[in-house]
Amino acid sequence: MNEREFLKQYDKTAFDQPIFSVDNVVFTVANGGLEVLLVQRAEHPFKGHWGLPGGFVDLQKDLTLDDTALRKIREKAGVEPDYIEQLETLGSSQRDPRDWSITTVFTALISKQRCVPTDENVSSANWFPVTTLSELQLAFDHLEIIERALKRLKNRATYSLVPCALLGETFTLAELQHVHELILGKKLEAKAFRRRVENSEQFEETGGMTSGRGRPAAYYRLRPGAMGFEFVRSV
Amino acid sequence: MNEREFLKQYDKTAFDQPIFSVDNVVFTVANGGLEVLLVQRAEHPFKGHWGLPGGFVDLQKDLTLDDTALRKIREKAGVEPDYIEQLETLGSSQRDPRDWSITTVFTALISKQRCVPTDENVSSANWFPVTTLSELQLAFDHLEIIERALKRLKNRATYSLVPCALLGETFTLAELQHVHELILGKKLEAKAFRRRVENSEQFEETGGMTSGRGRPAAYYRLRPGAMGFEFVRSV
Numbered sequence: 001m002n003e004r005e006f007l008k009q010y011d012k013t014a015f016d017q018p019i020f021s022v023d024n025v026v027f028t029v030a031n032g033g034l035e036v037l038l039v040q041r042a043e044h045p046f047k048g049h050w051g052l053p054g055g056f057v058d059l060q061k062d063l064t065l066d067d068t069a070l071r072k073i074r075e076k077a078g079v080e081p082d083y084i085e086q087l088e089t090l091g092s093s094q095r096d097p098r099d100w101s102i103t104t105v106f107t108a109l110i111s112k113q114r115c116v117p118t119d120e121n122v123s124s125a126n127w128f129p130v131t132t133l134s135e136l137q138l139a140f141d142h143l144e145i146i147e148r149a150l151k152r153l154k155n156r157a158t159y160s161l162v163p164c165a166l167l168g169e170t171f172t173l174a175e176l177q178h179v180h181e182l183i184l185g186k187k188l189e190a191k192a193f194r195r196r197v198e199n200s201e202q203f204e205e206t207g208g209m210t211s212g213r214g215r216p217a218a219y220y221r222l223r224p225g226a227m228g229f230e231f232v233r234s235v
Numbered sequence: 236m237n238e239r240e241f242l243k244q245y246d247k248t249a250f251d252q253p254i255f256s257v258d259n260v261v262f263t264v265a266n267g268g269l270e271v272l273l274v275q276r277a278e279h280p281f282k283g284h285w286g287l288p289g290g291f292v293d294l295q296k297d298l299t300l301d302d303t304a305l306r307k308i309r310e311k312a313g314v315e316p317d318y319i320e321q322l323e324t325l326g327s328s329q330r331d332p333r334d335w336s337i338t339t340v341f342t343a344l345i346s347k348q349r350c351v352p353t354d355e356n357v358s359s360a361n362w363f364p365v366t367t368l369s370e371l372q373l374a375f376d377h378l379e380i381i382e383r384a385l386k387r388l389k390n391r392a393t394y395s396l397v398p399c400a401l402l403g404e405t406f407t408l409a410e411l412q413h414v415h416e417l418i419l420g421k422k423l424e425a426k427a428f429r430r431r432v433e434n435s436e437q438f439e440e441t442g443g444m445t446s447g448r449g450r451p452a453a454y455y456r457l458r459p460g461a462m463g464f465e466f467v468r469s470v
Contacts, residue, residue: 065325
């Protein structure tokens, strides 16, 4: 039998395979804190519980795993995220009452101002402060998954520019510092933070300035292609 | 319908799911260079080609995804690796001629002296220098996967102790430095390397010394629980 004949008669259902899904931990900054997007489950298992936006690969629509993650976020949040990366894949016989189950987890960042729910599916979606999640009964191992994503985000905040994806397209240095502080849960020294941002050479001034009370502050934006850049020293 | 009734009638085959597998990039150091473990494929697709040791989850035998990875390495290399970590998960409609396919990739390190093939399955397995892989026709996207694993290993070698898993249980500082140099593809300064190892406080002298020609060198081993430690500064 040659390969073409083999492929013709190949029946993937002859092998007992685990359930495979994608889950997204989508963070935003709102109401003075970090928030995560959750969806109330319409179906068993964990019907009525809050869980991460995710689901199965659509073998017709999705060309890659990234497509699945982005499609699921679009369906639930109404927009594309400003930043997305794969966190890790978790699989075990215990995490899903249906069967042996695997989930590939993505972490996404989205600026709240862009995130306006646009279709009906979204009515079941809501943002929750990460500090109040223990009061909800989350589906599956989703609380643990969020904690792991948060740990990675904190890590990123010490040595990368990634958290700026939580802001709009333009922002002041004070706003950027504030986002890093929210994620890290501690105050940073303004002078040292400014020096690191400038040394990174990955931001440029837009020319615009804040107006209103106090000293005007310059607006910055990322230089094209700067995403993913790492600070030379951690903050 | 309550959750118990739902689970009773749930049929996972009603959803068209991708093929899911695990692949391992297992590195060792031998013959003065970095080598990777490959297995000659006994079946289509890519029959007769060399590919990464991996396979399907065994829903009865494996409790977690890590179990699948370790089982596959045991089956092909005859031993447990000295270090293993998840690299990433790749999925697309194109990477496998059978169907939409997903693979979770693990990177493992093994010291060559421990790696003696022990059973019949292993006859099809062989170690290849990473510098000669382009001469082989590898199955699927396995060449690209190895390149991604190599990039991660290089990264680890700049800021972690992970590469010492390629040596035996005890080693001299010169041997440890040599392994870092092999991975990084450049010479390191001996004094600075020794200082970083000592500053890490993660190694201890065994009390033994090399014998033979030249000045005797002390044997070191990892302190218990030291694995995963990161250097304060990269090498």
